[in-house]
Amino acid sequence: MLRVVGLEHAFARAAGPTFRDVSFSAEPGALITISGASGAGKTTLLRCLAGLEPFRRGSVDVGDVRVDADGDAGAHLRLRGHVGLVFQTLELFPHLTALENCILAPMRVRGTARAEAEIAARGLLATLGLADKGAAYPAHLSGGQRQRVAIARALAMAPRVLLYDEPTSALDPSLRGDVLDALQRVRATGVAQVVVTHDATFASTAVERRFLLAGGTLRVLVDAER
Amino acid sequence: MGGYRTRTYRIQRTLAVALLAVLWTRAAAAGDDALARLHAAGELRWGADAQGGAPYVFQDPMDPTHVIGFEVELADAVARGLGVRARPVPGQWESLLELLARGDFDVALNGIEVAPEKERVCRLTHPYYAASERLTVRSGDAAAPSSLDEVRGRPIGTLPGSLAERILSRSGAVVRTYEGGQNEIYADLALGRTDAVLLDWPITRYYAEIDPRLRVVDGSFGEVRYAIATRREDEALTTALNDVLDRLARDGTLRRIYERWGLWNSETAALLGDPAPASGQVAEAFAAWRAAVGALPPLSVRLREWYPRSQALFARAALMTLALALTAMAVAVSLGAVLALARVYGPRPVSWAATGYIEFMRGTPLLVQLVMLYFGLPELGITLDPFVAGALALGLNYAAAEAENYRAGLESVQAGQLEAAWCLRLSTAQALRWVIGPQAVRVAIPPVTNDFIALLKDSSLVSLVTLTELTKTYVTLANATRDHLGLGLVVAAWYLLIGLPFARLARWAELRLGRHLRPA
Numbered sequence: 001m002l003r004v005v006g007l008e009h010a011f012a013r014a015a016g017p018t019f020r021d022v023s024f025s026a027e028p029g030a031l032i033t034i035s036g037a038s039g040a041g042k043t044t045l046l047r048c049l050a051g052l053e054p055f056r057r058g059s060v061d062v063g064d065v066r067v068d069a070d071g072d073a074g075a076h077l078r079l080r081g082h083v084g085l086v087f088q089t090l091e092l093f094p095h096l097t098a099l100e101n102c103i104l105a106p107m108r109v110r111g112t113a114r115a116e117a118e119i120a121a122r123g124l125l126a127t128l129g130l131a132d133k134g135a136a137y138p139a140h141l142s143g144g145q146r147q148r149v150a151i152a153r154a155l156a157m158a159p160r161v162l163l164y165d166e167p168t169s170a171l172d173p174s175l176r177g178d179v180l181d182a183l184q185r186v187r188a189t190g191v192a193q194v195v196v197t198h199d200a201t202f203a204s205t206a207v208e209r210r211f212l213l214a215g216g217t218l219r220v221l222v223d224a225e226r
Numbered sequence: 227m228g229g230y231r232t233r234t235y236r237i238q239r240t241l242a243v244a245l246l247a248v249l250w251t252r253a254a255a256a257g258d259d260a261l262a263r264l265h266a267a268g269e270l271r272w273g274a275d276a277q278g279g280a281p282y283v284f285q286d287p288m289d290p291t292h293v294i295g296f297e298v299e300l301a302d303a304v305a306r307g308l309g310v311r312a313r314p315v316p317g318q319w320e321s322l323l324e325l326l327a328r329g330d331f332d333v334a335l336n337g338i339e340v341a342p343e344k345e346r347v348c349r350l351t352h353p354y355y356a357a358s359e360r361l362t363v364r365s366g367d368a369a370a371p372s373s374l375d376e377v378r379g380r381p382i383g384t385l386p387g388s389l390a391e392r393i394l395s396r397s398g399a400v401v402r403t404y405e406g407g408q409n410e411i412y413a414d415l416a417l418g419r420t421d422a423v424l425l426d427w428p429i430t431r432y433y434a435e436i437d438p439r440l441r442v443v444d445g446s447f448g449e450v451r452y453a454i455a456t457r458r459e460d461e462a463l464t465t466a467l468n469d470v471l472d473r474l475a476r477d478g479t480l481r482r483i484y485e486r487w488g489l490w491n492s493e494t495a496a497l498l499g500d501p502a503p504a505s506g507q508v509a510e511a512f513a514a515w516r517a518a519v520g521a522l523p524p525l526s527v528r529l530r531e532w533y534p535r536s537q538a539l540f541a542r543a544a545l546m547t548l549a550l551a552l553t554a555m556a557v558a559v560s561l562g563a564v565l566a567l568a569r570v571y572g573p574r575p576v577s578w579a580a581t582g583y584i585e586f587m588r589g590t591p592l593l594v595q596l597v598m599l600y601f602g603l604p605e606l607g608i609t610l611d612p613f614v615a616g617a618l619a620l621g622l623n624y625a626a627a628e629a630e631n632y633r634a635g636l637e638s639v640q641a642g643q644l645e646a647a648w649c650l651r652l653s654t655a656q657a658l659r660w661v662i663g664p665q666a667v668r669v670a671i672p673p674v675t676n677d678f679i680a681l682l683k684d685s686s687l688v689s690l691v692t693l694t695e696l697t698k699t700y701v702t703l704a705n706a707t708r709d710h711l712g713l714g715l716v717v718a719a720w721y722l723l724i725g726l727p728f729a730r731l732a733r734w735a736e737l738r739l740g741r742h743l744r745p746a
Contacts, residue, residue: 052645081651091646095664104660105650157650 001192002026002049002083002161007058008069009041009048018044022058022218024211026161026192031183033195033203035221036213042196043088045213046163049194051079063160081109083161084154088169090146092138098125098149099134102156109157117156124152127185144175148182155186162186164195168202176202260332260460270305270312273326274336275319277702279408280432280515281487282337283314285706287518290536296428296487296511300354301335303479304454307470317692320386320405323347324601326455328609330692332463334455337426339389349460350453351467354480356493357427358446359390362434364415365441371422372443383411383420389450390424408433409705416440426450428489436516449493475500488512519708533716536703543699544720550617550695551682551724557621558681559674562628569629570636571654580629587626593687595619600691616688624681631673635666668739675732679725696720 007022018041026032036042047053049060051067054076059068062082067075093101102121106112112120125134128148138146147167154162167179179202183193197203203210210222264270274283276293283295293314305312315331322334326348338344340353363370371377378398384390386403394401402420404411408429415423416439423434424447434440454471456464474480475498484490488509568580587595596619603610610618639662647657686697700717704710 050649052648080648083649085646085649087642087646089640089642091640091642093643093646093661093665095668105652108656108660109651153650 001028001030001063002194003059003061004049005059005061007045007048007055007060009044009053009055017056017216019213019216019218022213024218026194028160028190028192029187030192030209031187031195032193032209032211033197034211034213034218035197035200035203038198040213041216042198042213043165046085046165046194046196048076049079049161049163050083050085051076051081052085081157082159083163084157084159086147086150086154086162086164086167088165090138090150090170092146092150092153094138097135097137098130098141098152101138101149102153105153105157121152121156124155125149127189128152128182143171144178147171147179151182151186155189155191159191161192161194164193164197166197166199167195168197168199173201259462260457261463261466264308264310264332264463268310270301270308270310270333271315271331272301272305272312273315273317273322273331273334274301275322276314276316277698277705278319278336279429279705281428281489281511285702287707288514290703290706291539294511296483296489297335297337299483299486300480303474303483304335304467304470307473308466315692316694316698318690321601321690323455325692326457328601328604329457330612332456332460333467337452338455340451340453341389344455347458348455349458349464350455351464352471353451353453353497354471354475355452355484355489356497357450357489357491358493359393359424359448359450360427360430360434361443361445361447362412362415362423362425362430362440363421363443364418365439367421367441369421370441370443373445374447377422377424380422381420383414383423384425385411388426389448390426393448394424409708412437412440427491428487431488431512432515436519451497485509486511525712533712536713536716539699539703540696540717540720543694543696544724546693547682547685547695547721548724550613550620550685550688550693551678553613553617554620554624554681554685555678557617558624558628558677561621561625562632565625565629566632566636567658570633571658584626584629587623588630592619592623592684593690595623596687596690612688612691612693615691616685616693620681620684620688624677627677628670628674631670631677632666634673635668635670636662638669639665668736671732671736671739675728675735678728678732682721682725682728 003025005023008017008020010017022045024032034042034045044053048055049062054074055069057069059066060079061067062079065078065082067079069075093104096104099118099121102124103112103114103117106117106120107114122131122134125131125148128151130145130148130152133141133145133149138149141149147170151162164183167183168176171179176199183195186193195203208222209220212219212221274297276283276285278284281295282297283293286292286294298314301312301314317325317330317334319336322336322338323344325331326334334348338350340350344350361371363372371380371382374393374397377394380399381402382394382399383402383404384394385408386405391401391403402414404414408425411423411425412433414420416437422443423430430442434442454467456467471480478500480498481490481500484494486509488511565580565584568576569584570577572580596616599619600610600612600615643661643665644654644657647661648654652660685695688695689698689701696717700713704713707713
């Protein structure tokens with residue numbers, strides 16, 4: 001599903017690389033966390049996987065798309081849209097309702113008819129416990145509800161991999177359970193999820209595989225498979 | 227999701243098509259043989275400035291919808307002599323000869339002085355009138371100048387580009403010229419802003435002689451002659467006009483006109499070779515003028531009688547102002563969007579070109595741009611209809627301002643929104659259309675509607691290119707009736723009447739569109 005081999009990234013004027021030789025993979029239904037201190041490069045790693053940042057070396061495989069760095073400055077652009085990304089700031093479209101946020105891409109990119117798209121979107125929102133919030137605007141929703149709309153929106157494009165950037169950072173700690181709950185529901189649909197978080201508590205309750213990004217390298221902390 | 231935007235887009239598109247249609251169908255014809263064209267059209271278009279004042283061409287103070295004056299009657303007589311009708315075309319006095327060269331009318335007939343410099347830009351007929359230059363001072367002013375030697379270093383009022391101005395400059399006076407019209411020149415003299423006024427006798431007769439605060443000094447300070455101006459290439463027309471003028475002089479028509487207006491003098495008698503003594507005809511037009519402008523009636527009379535009568539004029543002018551503003555705004559809003567997108571998202575050379583355009587339009591005066599468009603383009607062979615030129619100048623200028631408003635709107639939308647759209651597989655163009663555009667529009671609406679109100683007021687500039695809109699109507703009327711304050715409030719009310727609905731519409735749009743962005 002997702003295979004990362006030898007990924008290396010460096011900012012234009014940085015002294016050294018952000019991270020080097022990062023490798024891991026995720027199968028359908030996997031739930032992986034990557035923790036690390038602030039500034040370790042976790043968000044940058046996610047952005048590379050989402051095709052928003054160019055990377056210097058290594059390759060990324062998502063489903064049937066393979067991108068090799070190879071010195072090609074525009075290579076990462078081919079990755080865009082193949083993995084879903086739930087931003088730390090969520091980036092919901094404020095002028096659209098929750099439902100409209102979810103049907104925009106399927107309608108405009110896939111050409112799905114509006115009625116069809118709405119049915120699918122309502123299903124996703126219901127899965128995430130937001131069945132009656134479709135007509136609400138983001139400004140009228142709580143933080144936790146907004147996050148679930150962001151997840152639903154990403155899922156509406158049926159990605160095989162879903163990335164999360166600090167999903168608990170903007171929420172009250174008591175809501176950790178709700179986020180975990182949402183992640184489990186998504187897992188049940190067979191999507192591979194990679195969660196980046198510096199919240200150690202959350203990371204430890206989550207999952208079977210945990211990585212740590214520190215000092216520019218990715219180390220395995222916990223691997224339930226072994 | 228976007229229903230309102232589709233409607234707005236459709237409205238903009240319809241307006242764009244309408245504008246293009248106007249541009250195509252209203253191109254002015256280049257100069258042909260004027261005499262032939264005139265006969266074919268059955269009318270003589272003559273240019274004059276209704277704001278110029280009595281007794282030449284001016285609005286009847288008792289009935290402002292009518293333009294009267296000795297030159298109106300002269301034009302009618304000349305046209306009849308050519309076998310056609312006369313049609314007056316309004317034009318700013320300072321630009322009359324340029325407008326003539328452009329072909330906006332066939333002849334200019336508005337106190338055009340016979341002077342060697344004029345021969346370079348136009349052709350003149352034989353003179354039809356002659357008068358002395360008279361000096362006017364304040365009554366009871368002991369220090370008032372009484373000869374040309376005494377004007378040196380003193381502020382003296384006159385009209386720009388006239389023989390009087392040249393005489394004053396040669397004598398070393400501090401010349402104060404007035405673009406507005408006769409009224410202000412003498413008003414300033416009475417108020418003490420100038421020490422004297424030197425002007426042609428007809429003006430002196432109509433403005434100074436009737437004012438007890440002023441005294442006309444004896445003696446002539448020079449002689450001025452008026453002629454009809456035609457374009458340099460219109461030889462045949464000029465010859466025909468000269469024949470007509472000679473006939474009108476011989477059969478006494480000219481004399482009768484001048485006597486009606488109290489303008490028959492020895493200079494004109496000598497010019498036309500008419501030695502007969504005064505016929506004793508009553509100068510009824512002059513008497514009517516005296517009666518009309520003797521003193522301003524009280525406000526109650528003006529409210530009851532004058533203002534209602536002039537509302538038809540204002541209403542027509544208001545429609546012109548509105549039509550101009552709406553057309554120009556349509557151009558500005560569409561072109562502005564293109565410029566903003568080019569500047570924010572375009573490749574470097576395109577972005578620079580857009581920035582260059584914006585800087586130029588915002589850094590040079592609108593008036594200069596209008597003059598270049600209307601008077602300068604004909605030099606390249608492109609002659610624009612006045613409405614098109616006016617709307618285009620306003621639209622092109624304000625497009626720069628709208629572009630900056632949109633840019634602010636676009637930049638106010640976080641970068642993350644675009645990235646989120648990309649992650650959902652939307653292209654940049656789709657993101658602009660569905661995600662960033664709608665958000666940017668909401669930010670841009672308040673400044674854009676403010677600009678519309680400003681454009682409404684800037685539309686007053688187009689009076690320079692012969693369009694009669696609200697401001698020109700006010701100035702001309704105020705000059706004719708000498709009621710500046712009362713009429714000023716009337717025209718202000720008209721501007722507010724037009725502008726306020728748009729301001730309210732803007733507030734409504736702001737509230738309605740912004741509702742969703744505020745937390746519950």
